[in-house]
Amino acid sequence: MTETKKKLKKTKDFEPDLLVFCCNWCSYAGADLAGVSRFQYPPNIRVIRVMCSGRIDPSFVLKALKDGADGVLISGCHIGDCHYISGNEYALERFEKMHKILIKQLGINENRVRLEWVSASEGKRFAELITEFTNQIKELGPLKN
Amino acid sequence: MARYKIRQSAKKNVDELIAHKGVYTTITEIMSQPYINPDRSLEWVPKNIKIADKGSVLYYVGCIPYFNYEFDKIDVIALSTLQIISKIEKEPIVLFKEEICCGHDVYWGQGKLEIFIELAKKNIKMFEKAGISTIVTACAECYRTFKVDYPKLFEDFSQKFEVKHIIEYVYEMWKKGKIEFIGKNESEEGISFTYHDPCRLSRFLPENNAITDNTREIFKEFKKLGYSFNEMEHNKSNSLCCGVNSWMNCNEKSKALRYKRMLEAKSAGSIMLTSCPKCKIHLSCLQDDYEDISSIEISDFSEFLVNHIKVIDSNKNSEVEK
Numbered sequence: 001m002t003e004t005k006k007k008l009k010k011t012k013d014f015e016p017d018l019l020v021f022c023c024n025w026c027s028y029a030g031a032d033l034a035g036v037s038r039f040q041y042p043p044n045i046r047v048i049r050v051m052c053s054g055r056i057d058p059s060f061v062l063k064a065l066k067d068g069a070d071g072v073l074i075s076g077c078h079i080g081d082c083h084y085i086s087g088n089e090y091a092l093e094r095f096e097k098m099h100k101i102l103i104k105q106l107g108i109n110e111n112r113v114r115l116e117w118v119s120a121s122e123g124k125r126f127a128e129l130i131t132e133f134t135n136q137i138k139e140l141g142p143l144k145n
Numbered sequence: 146m147a148r149y150k151i152r153q154s155a156k157k158n159v160d161e162l163i164a165h166k167g168v169y170t171t172i173t174e175i176m177s178q179p180y181i182n183p184d185r186s187l188e189w190v191p192k193n194i195k196i197a198d199k200g201s202v203l204y205y206v207g208c209i210p211y212f213n214y215e216f217d218k219i220d221v222i223a224l225s226t227l228q229i230i231s232k233i234e235k236e237p238i239v240l241f242k243e244e245i246c247c248g249h250d251v252y253w254g255q256g257k258l259e260i261f262i263e264l265a266k267k268n269i270k271m272f273e274k275a276g277i278s279t280i281v282t283a284c285a286e287c288y289r290t291f292k293v294d295y296p297k298l299f300e301d302f303s304q305k306f307e308v309k310h311i312i313e314y315v316y317e318m319w320k321k322g323k324i325e326f327i328g329k330n331e332s333e334e335g336i337s338f339t340y341h342d343p344c345r346l347s348r349f350l351p352e353n354n355a356i357t358d359n360t361r362e363i364f365k366e367f368k369k370l371g372y373s374f375n376e377m378e379h380n381k382s383n384s385l386c387c388g389v390n391s392w393m394n395c396n397e398k399s400k401a402l403r404y405k406r407m408l409e410a411k412s413a414g415s416i417m418l419t420s421c422p423k424c425k426i427h428l429s430c431l432q433d434d435y436e437d438i439s440s441i442e443i444s445d446f447s448e449f450l451v452n453h454i455k456v457i458d459s460n461k462n463s464e465v466e467k
């Protein structure tokens with residue numbers, strides 16, 4: 001009983017550090033729209049802008065997890081909408097392999113690393129996504145426990 | 146002088162210039178953290194082989210399951226090694242689901258001694274908990290790390306655990322008369338093969354080691370089966386390097402070195418054996434680029450031996466003696 005109470009308290013106090021990779025053409029514009037439209041979302045995220053989601057190498061994600069991030073979100077344009085035609089398809093392929101072979105085998109919860117497509121017009125969706133992701137990581141607790 | 150020292154003296158960041166953008170060394174660093182318990186998929190283990198959590202003989206797989214991220218058909222080394230050991234041993238082999246890296250690459254490539262010690266402590270704890278007495282590995286780098294580097298840090302390591310490379314293991318079992326080599330080459334022309342000595346199994350071991358000679362002795366036995374063993378021009382402790390140990394970046398110089406090695410192999414035989422996963426990865430990587438060397442078949446020592454080993458039934462022998 002006391003343990004569960006402690007855990008509850010821990011999840012309440014815990015503020016996760018999340019890293020979000022946004023592609024320049026869709027997701028970053030989406031995040032911008034969320035800000036301009038004043039949709040509220042938790043302040044736990046740090047956004048890194050990259051030119052395309054295809055730029056994101058698994059080593060970036062692993063380094064983030066190593067250096068203390070509790071969760072990593074990769075976001076890009078919807079499939080078929082990529083500014084560079086097929087960059088996000090590469091990202092998807094790389095992500096699935098990374099998830100299955102690197103993250104899962106390391107014993108890190110799979111939900112800590114996610115891939116989501118957010119377009120430039122989906123400001124509301126971006127805000128909802130970040131809220132949902134933050135709550136999920138809060139439930140999982142810190143990676144360094 | 147180790148590579149990291151050269152870089153440190155040139156005031157370069159040791160994390161830069163690690164091959165594959167540092168994916169594999171970062172994995173090692175994550176594994177050294179106390180809160181990480183890897184959950185490896187043991188999908189590659191065949192259903193007829195019994196594995197256990199506790200026991201005396203451990204097969205230390207190494208980082209092979211993670212290599213699947215970029216390289217194809219690397220699991221076959223782990224699979225054939227496990228098949229060899231399970232044929233010989235009667236009790237189930239220990240395979241850890243939460244096995245971590247031995248730390249070779251961060252030690253040699255980046256000089257991160259603290260992480261190396263952390264990993265060593267975690268490893269030793271795991272071995273002790275499972276009651277291991279013999280560690281068998283098929284990786285040359287893991288072997289050197291356990292045999293030479295761990296006892297430097299923990300003096301009682303070599304007394305507690307017996308470390309064997311699969312070559313040593315097969316050789317000992319063969320000398321004890323527990324196994325014999327079968328599988329005659331049916332074709333009339335003899336198949337010639339050669340062996341590439343990994344640096345970690347030749348010049349990086351103490352001088353009194355017998356691994357290179359043991360390997361040759363096993364190969365001489367294969368002459369009876371129609372496989373003739375030829376030495377390459379550079380062999381044993383003089384063997385040419387594959388050019389890219391501990392995730393060093395591949396460049397034109399290391400490629401030239403490997404190309405030279407492959408030409409030597411081509412003149413010596415049609416099959417080239419090695420006993421280090423990284424040598425296998427890098428030498429076969431070059432085969433995609435150059436057509437003239439693509440005919441050589443590169444395979445691991447255990448991959449080659451798995452179909453040539455037969456266990457001698459000790460009960461049958463004693464009956465005959467009676």
